[in-house]
Structure formats: structure tokens, C-alpha cells
Amino acid sequence: xxxxxxxxxxxxxxxxxxxxxxxxxxxxxxxxxxxxxxxxxxxxxxxxxxxxxxxxxxxxxxxxxxxxxxxxxxxxxxxxxxxxxxxxxxxxxxxxxxxxxxxxxxxxxxxxxxxxxxxxxxxxxxxxxxxxxxxxxxxxxxxxxxxxxxxxxxxxxxxxxxxxxxxxxxxxxxxxxxxxxxxxxxxxxxxxxxxxxxxxxxxxxxxxxxxxxxxxxxxxxxxxxxxxxxxxxxxxxxxxxxxxxxxxxxxxxxxxxxxxxxxxxx
Amino acid sequence: xxxxxxxxxxxxxxxxxxxxxxxxxxxxxxxxxxxxxxxxxxxxxxxxxxxxxxxxxxxxxxxxxxxxxxxxxxxxxxxxxxxxxxxxxxxxxxxxxxxxxxxxxxxxxxxxxxxxxxxxxxxxxxxxxxxxxxxxxxxxxxxxxxxxxxxxxxxxxxxxxxxxxxxxxxxxxxxxxxxxxxxxxxxxxxxxxxxxxxxxxxxxxxxxxxxxxxxxxxxxxxxxxxxxxxxxxxxxxxxxxxxxxxxxxxxxxxxxxxxxxxxxxxxxxxxxxxxxxxxxxxxxxxxxxxxxxxxxxxxxxxxxxxxxxxxxxxxxxxxxxxxxxxxxxxxxxxxxxxxxxxxxxxxxx
Amino acid sequence: xxxxxxxxxxxxxxxxxxxxxxxxxxxxxxxxxxxxxxxxxxxxxxxxxxxxxxxxxxxxxxxxxxxxxxxxxxxxxxxxxxxxxxxxxxxxxxxxxxxxxxxxxxxxxxxxxxxxxxxxxxxxxxxxxxxxxxxxxxxxxxxxxxxxxxxxxxxxxxxxxxxxxxxxxxxxxxxxxxxxxxxxxxxxxxxxxxxxxxxxxxxxxxxxxxxxxxxxxxxxxxxxxxxxxxxxxxxxxxxxxxxxxxxxxxxxxxxxxxxxxxxxxxxxxxxxxxxxxxxxxxx
Numbered sequence: 001x002x003x004x005x006x007x008x009x010x011x012x013x014x015x016x017x018x019x020x021x022x023x024x025x026x027x028x029x030x031x032x033x034x035x036x037x038x039x040x041x042x043x044x045x046x047x048x049x050x051x052x053x054x055x056x057x058x059x060x061x062x063x064x065x066x067x068x069x070x071x072x073x074x075x076x077x078x079x080x081x082x083x084x085x086x087x088x089x090x091x092x093x094x095x096x097x098x099x100x101x102x103x104x105x106x107x108x109x110x111x112x113x114x115x116x117x118x119x120x121x122x123x124x125x126x127x128x129x130x131x132x133x134x135x136x137x138x139x140x141x142x143x144x145x146x147x148x149x150x151x152x153x154x155x156x157x158x159x160x161x162x163x164x165x166x167x168x169x170x171x172x173x174x175x176x177x178x179x180x181x182x183x184x185x186x187x188x189x190x191x192x193x194x195x196x197x198x199x200x201x202x203x204x205x206x207x208x209x210x211x212x213x214x215x216x217x218x219x220x221x222x223x224x225x226x227x228x229x230x231x232x233x234x235x236x237x238x239x240x241x242x243x244x245x246x247x248x249x250x251x252x253x254x255x256x257x258x259x260x261x262x263x264x265x266x
Numbered sequence: 267x268x269x270x271x272x273x274x275x276x277x278x279x280x281x282x283x284x285x286x287x288x289x290x291x292x293x294x295x296x297x298x299x300x301x302x303x304x305x306x307x308x309x310x311x312x313x314x315x316x317x318x319x320x321x322x323x324x325x326x327x328x329x330x331x332x333x334x335x336x337x338x339x340x341x342x343x344x345x346x347x348x349x350x351x352x353x354x355x356x357x358x359x360x361x362x363x364x365x366x367x368x369x370x371x372x373x374x375x376x377x378x379x380x381x382x383x384x385x386x387x388x389x390x391x392x393x394x395x396x397x398x399x400x401x402x403x404x405x406x407x408x409x410x411x412x413x414x415x416x417x418x419x420x421x422x423x424x425x426x427x428x429x430x431x432x433x434x435x436x437x438x439x440x441x442x443x444x445x446x447x448x449x450x451x452x453x454x455x456x457x458x459x460x461x462x463x464x465x466x467x468x469x470x471x472x473x474x475x476x477x478x479x480x481x482x483x484x485x486x487x488x489x490x491x492x493x494x495x496x497x498x499x500x501x502x503x504x505x506x507x508x509x510x511x512x513x514x515x516x517x518x519x520x521x522x523x524x525x526x527x528x529x530x531x532x533x534x535x536x537x538x539x540x541x542x543x544x545x546x547x548x549x550x551x552x553x554x555x556x557x558x559x560x561x562x563x564x565x566x567x568x569x570x571x572x573x574x575x576x577x578x579x580x581x582x583x584x585x586x587x588x589x590x591x592x593x594x595x596x597x598x599x600x601x602x603x604x605x606x607x608x609x610x611x612x613x614x615x
Numbered sequence: 616x617x618x619x620x621x622x623x624x625x626x627x628x629x630x631x632x633x634x635x636x637x638x639x640x641x642x643x644x645x646x647x648x649x650x651x652x653x654x655x656x657x658x659x660x661x662x663x664x665x666x667x668x669x670x671x672x673x674x675x676x677x678x679x680x681x682x683x684x685x686x687x688x689x690x691x692x693x694x695x696x697x698x699x700x701x702x703x704x705x706x707x708x709x710x711x712x713x714x715x716x717x718x719x720x721x722x723x724x725x726x727x728x729x730x731x732x733x734x735x736x737x738x739x740x741x742x743x744x745x746x747x748x749x750x751x752x753x754x755x756x757x758x759x760x761x762x763x764x765x766x767x768x769x770x771x772x773x774x775x776x777x778x779x780x781x782x783x784x785x786x787x788x789x790x791x792x793x794x795x796x797x798x799x800x801x802x803x804x805x806x807x808x809x810x811x812x813x814x815x816x817x818x819x820x821x822x823x824x825x826x827x828x829x830x831x832x833x834x835x836x837x838x839x840x841x842x843x844x845x846x847x848x849x850x851x852x853x854x855x856x857x858x859x860x861x862x863x864x865x866x867x868x869x870x871x872x873x874x875x876x877x878x879x880x881x882x883x884x885x886x887x888x889x890x891x892x893x894x895x896x897x898x
Contacts, residue, residue, distance in 0.1 A: 011699030015711065018696050018774075021767070022718050025729035028739060032732070040732035041742045059321075081626065088623025100623065103630050106638065109876055111828030113845050114869045117852060117862065118637025124336050125640060141633040144626070163619075173619070202722050204831055209852070212338040213295060214320035222724040224323060226731065226835060227478040228301065237725040244720045252713055332856045426753075432839035468840075474756045475839030488736035606855045611670045614842040 026241060033234035040229060050235040060221060060236060066132065067217040071200040074139035079193040081140075082147025087181060089148065090155040107142045108149070115142060116209035123210060130212030138210045139203065143196035150192030154185040292317045294536045297330060298344040299323065299523070300478060302393070304556035307549055315539055325477055326433060328606070334358070334528075341531040342540055347382040347522050348435075348595035350389045355597065359388045360527040366538040369545035372563045376587050377522050382594060389524030390541050391562035393554075395496035396520045396585040396592065397436055398513040400503075402490045408512075415514030416444035418491065420467050429483070429492035430467070432475040434609030435595065435602075436519065437464055440493060443516045443591075450596045457601070461608045468612050475613060484509060495521075499582035501558025511582035517591025522562075560585060641869075644862035662863035671847070671864075678843040681758070681833075682826035685765040689822050690815060692766075693773035697814075700774075701781040712778060719771045727764050727835050734760050734836070756838035764832040769825070773818035780814025781807070820879040824872050844868050 032040050036047030054060055089100055107115050119138045123130055158181065166176040182189070204219035211220065218236070225233050300323040308319050322340070324330040327349040334340070345353065353359050364370050367390055370378075383389045399411065399418065405427075410418050419428055419440065430437060439449040441460035451457065467473060476483070480492050485505045494502070499511040525544065527537045543549055547565055554561035555576055560583055561567050570577045577583035586592060646658045665671070700711045718726065733739050734754040741751040754760050784807065792802045830845025842850070844864065851861030 011695075011702065014695055015699055018692070018770075019714055022715070022771070025733050025767075026718070026721070026726070028733060029725075029729040041735075041737060041739050081629070084622045085626035087619050088621065088626065091620040092623055093620075096623075100627065100630070103634055106634050109873060110869050111825070111845070111872055113828055113830060113848055114641070114865045115637070117848065117865050118641050119633070120336070120852070121640040121644060121858070121862070122633070122637045127337060130336070130338060137633070141629075144629070177619075198720060202720075204724055212333065212336075213340070214322040219722060219724045222722070222728055223831070223835075224300065226724070226728045227481075229482045229732070233728065237722075237728070240725060241721055245717055248713065248717055248720060252709070326854060328854045328856065332853055335856070473840070476756075477839065479838075483736065486735075486737035606857075610842070610847070610850060610855065613840050614670050614674045614847065 029234050030238040030241065033231055033238045035231060038229060038231060040231065040234070050231040051239075053232045054235045054239075057232065059216075060232065063216045063218050063221040064236075066135075066215060067201060067219075070132070070136050070139055070217065071197050074136060074143050074200045075193055075197040078140050078143035078147050078196045079189060082144045082192060082196075083151050083182070083185070083189050085144070086148045086151040086155060087177070090152060104145045104148055107145050112142075112203075112205040113209075116206040119206065120209040130210060131215045134210045134212070135207050135215060135217070138206050139200045142203075142206060143199055146195045146199060147189075147192035150195060151185055151188040154188030155181075158184055292533060292536060293320060294318070294342065294533050294540060295320045295322070295340040296342045296344075296540065297322050297324060297333075297338075297340040298342075300325065302344065302523075302553075302557055302559070304552045307543075307552055310549075311540065311543055314543075315536065317533075317536055319540075327435075339530060339532075340528055341533045341537045343526050343528060344392050344523050345526065346595070347380070347524065348597045350524055350526060351382040351597040352599070353526065354383065354388050358529050360529055360531065360534065361387055362390070362527065363538075364390075367542045367545070369542050369563075372545055372547060372550075372565065374562055374564045374567055377562055380522065380594065382522075382596070383524065389526045390545070392523050392525050392544060393497060393557070393559040394520075394522040394562055394585070395560050395582075396513060397431075397439065397493065397495055397518050398499065398511050398582070400484055400492045400494040400499045400509055400511055400582075402487060402508050403510050404508050405490045411512045411514070415516045416440050419444075419473070419493070420463070420471065422470060424491055425470065426472045427490040428471060428473045429480040429489050430473045430475050431480070431493045431495075432477050432613075434605045436493065437609065437612075438605050439519045439595070443514070443518060446516065449519055449593045450598070452598065452601055457604065457608075461612070464609075464612050465615070468615060494582075495559075496582045496585050497557060497559025500560070500577055500580050503580055503582055504558065504577065513586055513592075515591070517589065517593065518586075520585065520587070520592045520594050522594075558583075641862045641865055644859050645866045646863075648859055662860045663867070665860055666863055666867060674842050674847050675844055675867075678827050678845070681762060681765070681843065682823050684762055685769060685826045686819055686823040688762070688766050689770050689773040690819065693770055693818060694777055694815065697774045697777035697781055701778055708782070712775070715771050715774050718767075719775075723768060723831065724835075726768060727832050730760070730764055730767065731755070731835060734763070755836065756841070758837075760836040761833050761841060764836045765826055765829065768832060769822040772821040776818035776821060777811060777814040780811040780817075784810050816879060816882050820876065824875055827875075828868060828872065 029040075032043070033050055034046050034048065035043055036045040036049065089097055089104075092100070110118075116138075119134075119141065123134045128134060162184075163176050163180050166180045167173065171179070202219065203217070204223065207217050208220055208223070211217075216224070218240070222233055222237070294317055296319060298321065302323075303321070308321055311317075312319050324333065327346050330343065330345060331349060331352070334343070343353075350359075364386065370386070370390060373391060377391050377394050378386055399416075401411065406418075406424070410421060410423075414421055418424065419430070430440075438457070438460050441463040442449050442451060442456065445456070445459055445463060447453070447456040447460070474480075474489070478498075480489075480494070481498050481502060483489060484492050484494075484502050487506060487508060494511070496511065499509070503509045503511065525541045527534060527541075531537055544553070545563055547563060550561045550563040551566045551569070553559075554566055554570055558577075561570065569575050571580070571584050572578065645662055646660070647656060648659055648661060696715075700708055700715075703711065731738075735741070736751060736753060736755065738755075740754070744751050754763075788806055788810070789802060792806050793799075797805070827843075828845050830843065830849050833841040833843045833846055834849075848861050848864050848868070851857045851864065855861075
């Protein structure tokens, strides 16, 4: 069937408009981060002053440090704990498995504000001083379930016999774990780690409720600074967007190269 | 695998060490309003007293109180008068030794020794002012302001063009004053009448409830009338010549934000230094200039509002003192709860 | 494998502390009032009764309404887009989907903040309107700005879910259908759409449920008067200090969402939904 011109243009137009919708605010924000005046609407010349401001502002630097360090630490810990726990879960009795999985899914199913409130009440009633530690614990708490959910499917497809065979052949449980099981579920672990990192980096609501004593992450910072027009935030946002985009492009290009390698080898 | 673990271990260690590297100096934790200080002042204080200042912001006294009760620990707070009164009553503050605040003598007499803290035993003024109507002189008829006072907010001629401050206390004050009642009333009928007044405004005027977001919006002239703190009004007027400030004859709220030291503070000496530092003439001048709020320091007040001063002729910088209908808020827990509840209802409707 | 099952024990302790206890605390606060000593705990339904006041029910209904509108818009826009993309060449598909998913990774606060300067009365759109001699429109602090912000935030998820379902589809079925004489519309109606339904359902789940509970987007784009359930909870905890009432509302919302998820699961034919979603996000 020959498509009419209209039929050909429509999908393209739709996609283009959608992409414009997605990227216009972002691009505008990025463009105006280089504006030499405070205005976010009228261009008065190119300037890097907001970026300079950014690096001089201790509040911003500390928020970025907090966000990154919490994201890294909670990703590492939740990936390790999550993977190990997932292995444990998949080897548990069915009833126990059901119970643990249901509880495990609560932080994911619950709206984040409910999880946030719950954790806030927890820290309050234990009279723990809110701050970096509580934010970290909270992040680990909501990241682990995602890791488990990412690893479990891979574990299910795993051939249980291989690990048992390793044990029979004299491997210690630890060796069986590290050298047999983990390599096979590695894709699940990695995607779990990625999700954990994103969830932690992007989090606002939970961090907002469990933090204190001046400890802020980037989301909280943008939230508090958004009340007044502040191009410095635009500068920070631009940097974040650029980094995210580069990482995403890289991640998506690497498999393409690997494919090429393989086809060359074959 | 082992290499990966090593890398991770190094990563975690370096991040923790990096994160902890700021813990050698003494720390002062200050909890204050947003955009209420000249940032260079903080840096200067840190350099002068070789310490780290953690400066956190709250949007409202209520938010500060909730966070405080939730277990946050700060050294210096900057609450408003009625909240100071509440904190004193609940034993949350340290009694001040004013000999450690020599700059106290720089203060304007009229704002010291007020009913919320007689003798300034617990607090030292930081900024003060009142609440009024910021209006666009080109689009708002001055006559309306004079004849209607606070009721101009219910004048449908200005429908869709007003900002109301998202604060239950201030909104109820406006309503009560508009109806001719006291802002501190405990009379249930009067409070209900104020509630009805506010509900009417909400239903007929399409107001936008904002906090500091209205500041940039008014500088840009997005709306015609806004309920504003005098300090913000002064700042806006200095950025937008069309704007002016009016305090109705029905009276308004006179307020003082004061610095207090928490009962459990672990940096008491540093806290005293901070308080005294804020009252230093040069520091107070910079703060007042940057923020726009009226300084409690006499000499700064005179200079800013006087001839050649930065806020010369800016009527929002010189709040009315001694006007019989102007009141300061008093703390009343039951009424506060009721008003908070009613305000939530108004916003939800 | 018994040795491995022991690995789960530390985690059981962890979730006991960090998941179970917080939920119990919320339930506890929801059913009590302030002023309890350790000895005498008075359970009460007061907080729940308070919620069933027309004002608060209105808030709940408004949240559901906004969430419904957002979800519907996402489906209406998302489906055609996903369909169009699924019909392009494989290489293009990857590129387009990459472009669609990049915004998902950008911080929500940052994305929402970007819209403030676009929609403001003195923002870009109005500046252009004024230059063209037209009347400026007030967009900020309205239903429009909130729904726009929500759609902007959630649309990528919807497109992703529908696209994945469409891409997975066995093309042999489509070919068979046209071989058997069906025209394009019939094929779509009877083959493509039903098979892609699971994607639509996942998409709806990913959009509707978070929309009901969101509070950041309404707060930034809707202003102080925009009271959705999420805002109400935040307001009760942070500003008003009524932790008991706030907990009751949280509990009510959690139950609504859990019921919603239960029904979504029932509709969904695949069953391994949530795992897929996470896998897909990182495909």
C-alpha cells in the first residue's frame, strides 16, 4: 500500500512536536544559564558569571557533594546488600519468600511521601539527630528493594544446578557465590545499581522529610532556591543535564561497539 | 572481582573522608528566614571567628517550630515575636546575658523591651517591620486604598490581580483588621467572621497564595496588589519604581524578628559572638541593604532612610511606630491551632 | 542451598526496622491523638473522622481528578507517539527512544523549575505574545500549569511502556492478519491494540498512581492554594504540626494506592510487570 503524503507526515510531525515539547524548556533553561543578566526571558549577552557563582557558592557545592556522596554510598551498599539478600530470598521457603517480598515491595508501591513520613517518624521517635546519616539510611532503605527486584528475575532463570555442582566439586559457599552465581546475574546487578543510583540522585520527597541541620541535596536546594529567580540554578541544572545526557549516550553506544566487535570476530 | 572491591573501597573511603574534612573547626548552626542575610557576612564571620556556619532556612515560624520539635538542633534561631514568646513559655531558650552583646546599645529604643520578651531576656532584635499592601501606583486607585483599606482585597475590581501571603497568621490578621477586630482576639464569633471574610476573598477574587515567589513577580509587575512584609516591599520598590506601599488606617501588624539561643546549644559563646556581630553597624548596614528589611540598629536606620541613604523616601523602610491600631502578635496555642486548621480549609476549597 | 538462604536474615532485620516499623508508626499516629503517655494510649478514630469532612474529601477528589486528566492526556498523546516510533526503522527507533527517555533521567525539580520561567507572566511565552502584539495569558498557578507539569514529567513513562509492548509484538501476527484479508484498521483494532494493552495498563499504573500522591509539581506550579493530597500531608507535617492527622491521611492514601495497584495487577496479563518496568528503564 502506498502511503499518502499525509500519512507519512503525520507521525513525523507528532514525534517532532513531542520532542520539541520535551526539550524546549530544558534548552531554554540551558541557554539562559549563559545570560549576562538575571533575566530568564531577555537575552543580554553571553556570560559565564552564573557558572562562576556556582563554584563559589558553598551552599551549592555542599549540596552537590552531599547528593553525590549519598548516591555513591547508598548505591554501593544497597547493591551489595540487595544482591546478597536477593540470593537469600530466592533460596528461601516459599512462604517466607512471599512475606519478605511483599514487605520489600512496600517502599516501591507506597507513594514516596508515605515512605518519607514513615522514616521521619522512625528517626524522630528514636531521637536520632536528623542529617547526613538519616538521609543516607533512608536512601539505602528505598534503594535496596529496587536492586532486589532487578536481581531476582535473573536469579530465577539461573540454573540452580550449576551452583550446587560447584559446591559438590569442593568450592566453598563464598566461592560458589562470587565465581558462579554473581557473574551470571551480573546484568541484573548492574541495572539494579543504576536504578539505585538514579533513585538516590533524583530523590526529593524522602530526603526533604528526613534531613535536618542544614544538610541538603541538589533537589532540596533547587526547591528552596526556586522561590526567587536564580540563574545560578540554571547553571547547575545545565551541568547536570549535560552529564546525564553524555552518560546515557555513552551507555547506549557501547553495546553498538561491542556488537561490531563480535561481528568482526565472527 | 577483587579489583572491583578495592576500587569501591577506595571510593567509599575517599568520599567519607572528603565529606568529613570539614569537621575540625567549631560549628555554629543558624536557622533563619530565606534571603535574610548578606551572604558575605556569613563568610566574614567564619573567617573572623575561625568556624563553620551552617545556615539553614525556613519558610515560616510554624515550619521552624515543627522542625525544632522534630529533633533538629540549632544554636541560633531567628523567630518572630509571638514565636519567641511561645518558645520562652515552653522553656526552649537560654536566658541571655546581655553583657555579652555590647552592640545591644546600638538598637532603636522603640523596639526593645516589648511585651513578647520584656527586658529582652531571651532575644535580641534582628529585623523589624510591619505588614501592608504593596500596590502598583499606575493601576491601583489610591482612593480605593484609603477608603477600603484591607477590604480592597475583596474589591472585585481587582479580581485576579492580587497576591496573598501564604501565612495563616497574617491572613487572619488582615481579615480581622478589615472587620475592625483585634488581631489577637479570642472571640470565637470574630474568628469565624474573619474565616468567612477570607473564604469570600478566596471564592470571588481568585487570589494567588504565595510566599517569597511574589517578590520577583511583583518586581516584574505581574499583579497589582500584594500583601507584603514591609522589608520585601522596600526591596521591591527599590527595583520597580511603579510600586508603592500602603498601611491601612484599620491598623496592621507590627513585628520584630529576634535572635535567640536554644536551650541545648553547644556553641553558646559562638552564638553570642554571632548575635553581637549582627548588630555591628557595618554588618547590620550590609544586611539591611542586601535584604531590604528595616534595621534595628539606630544609626543604620537613620542612614538608610535619611538623605542620600539607599532607601531614602522609601516609605516601606520606615514602618509606622506607635499607631494605636497597630498590634504585635501574642502567642495563643488554641487559637493558633484553630486558625491553622481554618487556613488549610480555605486553601483546600 | 540452605547456606544461601541464610543470606536473607540480615535483610529481614533491616526491613523490620526500616519498612515495618515506619508503617506501624504511621498507623499508630493515625489512630491516636497527641498527649499520650507510655502507660495510657488512647486509640481514636478522630483523625479519620476529621478527614471525612467535605473540605478534605474535596482535596482527595481533586487529586484523583488531576491524576485522571494527566493519565488520560498521557495515554492519548503517548499511544500515537509510541505507535509511530514503533513503525520506524530499527536504528531510528533506538535513537528516538533514547531522546524520549533522556528527560526521565533529569531531576524532577530541575524539569519543573524550567517550566516556571517559561510559563510565568513575564516568562518566555508571554514575552513572545507581547512582542506579537497579543494579550499575555496567565498560566502559572492554574490547573493548566499543574497538569502541564505533570504530563511533562510522566509522558515519557507512558510512551516507554506502550512502545515496549508494541515493539515486542510478533510481526508474524500482523502479517497473518493482513494475509487473511483484514485492512489496516481492522488489524489495528483486533490484533495490535489488544496486544499492546498490557503496555497501556503498565503505563497507566506508572502515571496515575504517582500523580495522585505528588506534591512537588503542584506546589511549584500551582502555588500555595493548590492543595492536593500530597500537599495536604506535607502541610500537616511541616507547617501545621498535626502529625496524627497527617498520618491518617497518609494511611488513607497508601491504602488507595495499594488498592489501585492490586486492580492494575489483576488487569495485567503479563504478571511480571514491576520487574519488567525496572528492566525496561535501563534497556
